[in-house]
Amino acid sequence: MKKNIITTVYIKEILDTIRDRKTLVSSLLLPVLLIPVLILGMTKIQMMLADSEKEKQLNVVIEQMPAGFEQALSLDSAIVIKTLGEGAAPIDSVNKENIDGYLKFSPDFLTQIDSLKSGGVDLYVKSTNTAASDRISKVLDSYKADLLATRIQKINFNPVLLEPMRINKVDLASDKEQFGKFAGGFLPYIFVIMCFLGCLYPGLDVTSGEKERGTLETLLTVPASRFQIIIGKVLAVATFGFIAAALSTSSMFLAVQFIEDIPQELIDLLVSVLTPQFILLLMCMIIPLSIFFAALICAIAIRANSFKEAQSYVTPLNFVIILPAAIAMTPGIAFDWTTVFIPILNISLATKEIIAGTIDYTKFAVLMLTLIGLALVSVMFSVKEFSKEKNILK
Numbered sequence: 169m170k171k172n173i174i175t176t177v178y179i180k181e182i183l184d185t186i187r188d189r190k191t192l193v194s195s196l197l198l199p200v201l202l203i204p205v206l207i208l209g210m211t212k213i214q215m216m217l218a219d220s221e222k223e224k225q226l227n228v229v230i231e232q233m234p235a236g237f238e239q240a241l242s243l244d245s246a247i248v249i250k251t252l253g254e255g256a257a258p259i260d261s262v263n264k265e266n267i268d269g270y271l272k273f274s275p276d277f278l279t280q281i282d283s284l285k286s287g288g289v290d291l292y293v294k295s296t297n298t299a300a301s302d303r304i305s306k307v308l309d310s311y312k313a314d315l316l317a318t319r320i321q322k323i324n325f326n327p328v329l330l331e332p333m334r335i336n337k338v339d340l341a342s343d344k345e346q347f348g349k350f351a352g353g354f355l356p357y358i359f360v361i362m363c364f365l366g367c368l369y370p371g372l373d374v375t376s377g378e379k380e381r382g383t384l385e386t387l388l389t390v391p392a393s394r395f396q397i398i399i400g401k402v403l404a405v406a407t408f409g410f411i412a413a414a415l416s417t418s419s420m421f422l423a424v425q426f427i428e429d430i431p432q433e434l435i436d437l438l439v440s441v442l443t444p445q446f447i448l449l450l451m452c453m454i455i456p457l458s459i460f461f462a463a464l465i466c467a468i469a470i471r472a473n474s475f476k477e478a479q480s481y482v483t484p485l486n487f488v489i490i491l492p493a494a495i496a497m498t499p500g501i502a503f504d505w506t507t508v509f510i511p512i513l514n515i516s517l518a519t520k521e522i523i524a525g526t527i528d529y530t531k532f533a534v535l536m537l538t539l540i541g542l543a544l545v546s547v548m549f550s551v552k553e554f555s556k557e558k559n560i561l562k
Contacts, residue, residue, distance in 0.1 A: 376475050496520070
């Protein structure tokens, strides 16, 4: 009987949420559409900015330019040599961003070079102008390489003597391991946030929303315990969180394949990551995570007398959830016996290992026990809050 009542409440909340367009859009449609738009949009913008930076004209003042430097400048046709007006200070012009850079060769530059010594050159740029700094430095490096080659030829020196040791670095990490370490932190960041957002609005609606509409008191008149009612509500909210996480993850993988100029090797690697094992392990983590979020949101939102008030109560949870997910993207943070017990962080780190194919199943089992325990505690907390008369009656 108890199971039937919980199922009835569950189905009732699912249907009510589906009928509510506002909640449905914010909990399901938004996560699915937002991720591809963000990925495609950000990638397109970054590519456009990178192309524009390469083609952008750089205005550079060169003082006492030595012979032969013009050939190095020809490597970047967008660098234009400028002459400042009388009395204008080149360094001030760089500071004021009237010019992009200032090169000042020493008066005896070529004399020093001919004497097999080091010629001096000062480069004035603003570090905030990354494109100018990189492109001018590349020209200088090319000129330096030409001077070195000429010098080696002049003294009849064998350049092999400058390399007493040759290092042949062999990377033993597989493509999946490299991809896991690189993108594994971003993927859980997405599905954790979307799982929370998927639970958020349905969780607010089935608690404070019903209390505000006066339908919660009516629901309490049916022959069902409060335990049965809140469990049905939590499971319904968790369902939307699970679906949001699953759809956002799927849409992200699909969106990457539509990015222009993406190497076919990367697409093949993404396809190889989507193994039944990866999907199964990911779903195993998302299920208790969804229940945890759903129960926690319901427990907090039931204290509020209105939907708007509940939003203010739940908003701080965003920071609590985002922080550990962001920490997982920090280099040096590993999935070990310390981090396996830290909620959210353990999921993010485990996802890296799953993608890389290096997951330790003993640690994963402990992670699952931690998540299940956390979900049970949050459910107990939700049941406790729902049992209080002051939280139920408006």
